[in-house]
Structure formats: C-alpha cells, structure tokens
Amino acid sequence: MTAAGADTDATFGERHRLVNVAYRLLGSLTEAEDAVQEAYARWYALPPGRRREVRAPGAWLTTVTGRICLDLLGSARARRERYVGAWLPEPLPGPLSAGLPAGLPEPLSDRAGSADLADLIVLDESVAMAFLVVLESMTPAERVAFVLHDVFRYSFAEIAAVLDRTPAACKQLASSARRRVGAAPAPATPTARADTVRRVKEAWQSRDIAALVAVLDPAAVMTADGGGLVGTVLRPVAGGALIAQYMLAVADRAPGMELLECPVNGAPGLVARRDGVVLTVAAFDVADGRVTGIWVVRNPEKLRPWAR
Numbered sequence: 001m002t003a004a005g006a007d008t009d010a011t012f013g014e015r016h017r018l019v020n021v022a023y024r025l026l027g028s029l030t031e032a033e034d035a036v037q038e039a040y041a042r043w044y045a046l047p048p049g050r051r052r053e054v055r056a057p058g059a060w061l062t063t064v065t066g067r068i069c070l071d072l073l074g075s076a077r078a079r080r081e082r083y084v085g086a087w088l089p090e091p092l093p094g095p096l097s098a099g100l101p102a103g104l105p106e107p108l109s110d111r112a113g114s115a116d117l118a119d120l121i122v123l124d125e126s127v128a129m130a131f132l133v134v135l136e137s138m139t140p141a142e143r144v145a146f147v148l149h150d151v152f153r154y155s156f157a158e159i160a161a162v163l164d165r166t167p168a169a170c171k172q173l174a175s176s177a178r179r180r181v182g183a184a185p186a187p188a189t190p191t192a193r194a195d196t197v198r199r200v201k202e203a204w205q206s207r208d209i210a211a212l213v214a215v216l217d218p219a220a221v222m223t224a225d226g227g228g229l230v231g232t233v234l235r236p237v238a239g240g241a242l243i244a245q246y247m248l249a250v251a252d253r254a255p256g257m258e259l260l261e262c263p264v265n266g267a268p269g270l271v272a273r274r275d276g277v278v279l280t281v282a283a284f285d286v287a288d289g290r291v292t293g294i295w296v297v298r299n300p301e302k303l304r305p306w307a308r
Contacts, residue, residue, distance in 0.1 A: 011043060014058045018065050019120045024147050025069040026076070027089030027132050029117050029305060035072060039065040059158070066144055066162035073140035084228025086236065088295050089132040090302040091281040092118050094263035118305040123266030125187060126151045129283035129295045132265070133223075138177050145170045146177035188286040194261070194268040196286045201259050201270055204251055209244050216240030217290040227299030230279075243294065271306065278306040 015036060022032035039061050043051070054060050080087045125131060126147075135143050141163055148154040148162065149170075156167035156174075163170055188196070196215060203211035222243045226232035237243050251257075254272070257279075262271045264283040272280040281303060285293035297303065 011040070011057050011061060014061050015040075016120050017058075018061060019117065020122055021062065021147070021152060022065055022069055023121055024126055024132070024135070024151060025066070025144060026072060027136065028302075029090050029092075029121075031072055031076075033117055035065055035068040038068050062154075062158075063161050066148065066159075070140050070144050070163065073143060077140075084226070085232065085234040086223045086225050087136075087227075088223065088225035088297050088302075089129065089136075090305070091129065091269075091283060091295075091297050092121055092123065092127060092265045093305055094123070094266075123263070125266075127265045128187075128267055128285075129265050130285045130293055131181075133295065134181055137180055139173075141165075142173045142177035142180070145173035146181075149174045150178065188289075190268070192289065193284070193286045196289055196291060197268040197270060197284055198261060200284070200291060201261060204247055205259060207248055207251060209248055212244040212247060213240050215289075215291060216243055217287070217292045220290070220292050220294065222246070222294040222296065224296040225299050225302070227301065229300055230298045232296065232298050240291075278303050281306060 018036045018039065019032055022035045023029060026032050026035065042064055043057070043061060046054075051057075121127060135147070138146065144163060145156075145159055148159050149156065156170045159170040159174075160167045163173070165173075187193075199215045200212065203209075203215060218240045219238070220240045220243055222233075222237045224232040224237075233246065237246055254274075256274050258273050260271045260273065262269055262281075264271075264281055267283065269284060270282045271278055272282075279298065279300075281297045283295045283297075284291050
C-alpha cells in the first residue's frame, strides 16, 4: 500500500462505507451513526504526526468502527433483555437522495437527522429484515466476522485486527455464523414479492379474512416491535389464521388509517399512516407466493427516517 497521509480528504469518502458496515452490524441507524462518529472522533484526536504515519486511513477507521460496534453489540444484549416485547432492527425507507454529506461528518443532532442517514445505506439482501433478524441470533464476534467477511469481503487477516483474534479463529467464527444462517431458500423475485404484498394490502383494506388467510403461509410468523411505547403484541403470533384475525382486529380499531405500498429495507413492504404521520412499517418474507414472515415496527423512535 502507498502512504495515504493524514489529509482529512482521505477520510471523507469512508463515511458512506462505514455507515453501511455499522448498520449491518448493529441493526440501528442511530447506533451506527454513533459508532462512525466515535471512530472519526478518535481519528481526529490522534496527533497530526501519528495520523501521517497511518498508511491507510480507511482501514484504520474500519478497524476502530468494528471494535466500537463489537462493544455496542455486547452491551445491546443486556439492554434488549430489558426491552418491552420483541426487538427488531430499525426499518429503512427507500433511497431518498443520491448525494452524500460533504465535509467532515457532523453529529446527528446537527444534521437533518436519521432520515438523511438512511440515504447512505446500500439496499440489498444483506439489509433484508429477515437477514438482519438472523444476525441477531449470532454472538457479537460471530456477527462481526460474518458481516465483514461474507458481506463486505474483508480478509480474515483484516478481521483479526478488529476482533483481536487470529485469522484462523475469525474464520471459525464466520463458519459458525454461516451455519446459523443455514440454507436459506432463494428469495422471491421483486415482482412476486410486490404482488404478494399487494394481495395482503387489498385483503386488509377489504376486511376479507379468507383472502388474507390464503396469502399467508399456514406456518407464517408475525413479530411486532412497539418498544413499550405503543400498543402491540408482545410475543410473536404464529399461524396464518391467527395472524389474519389479528390484522383484521387492528383494521377494525384503526379508522382513518391509510395503507401504502413502500420499499422497506429494499423489498416491497407496507406503511400505515394517519394524518400523514407514519405509525407502522411492515416488512415481509415471501416464498412460493405466500407470506412466511412479517416484521412490524411501531416503536416511534425507530420510525424517525420515515418522517419524510
């Protein structure tokens, strides 16, 4: 590698990539921004001479961001044990702008907010809600090794610097994480997903329980996240018939609710709003023309990117 020096311009272009890494590691836009911001703070806290010695500022920032995320994942486990109901990742809206923030990254509170931050996330299968939920089942070290290697193609030697383990140990962690992911079925095509989600929307709006049951897999599971701030089921609802009954009960109690088809984490989803305010975001997993999984986020703190 050639020396990159300490020129601040060498770090500006890294923020986009770092936010993408941190979101996949943490499942939270706010925590991802905090991790990246802390990494930059540590970079600029280095004496100028020390920064000039860093041959690859991007690699340095990635290592520090990864270590910060590793610490956050460890503390998050304890916090989520106290969380009211199920914890789900923060859902992402579709891309709202193509540009990246210019200049030195600013604190989140000084920018337009997490809605702008959501624009930085590259939407692909690695941010699908089903995939992020599986990542939650991994240990922090497994998650870091798996995401950095399998998603971002970092070498195990580079990952070893993040986890402070040998490359061989990091390879074992990624392999263990891969077994948790398992042999996932091929994802439905975007058109098939959109058609299935539209059928859910139409059945919900028409209060047609037979049509709703028909589009739900008999073994489907719905998980909802209200964070104790809004009402929702505290445990997953299993079975297409029970999910259909629950959804229609919600429809009966939600006069004036508007249901919209919107991208959620890069895949067709549904957004419920009243008087222009987004109250619920739902992501779907689809197989063979039926819904197999529904993730419903109602926690208002996780819906800030949807304020636009």
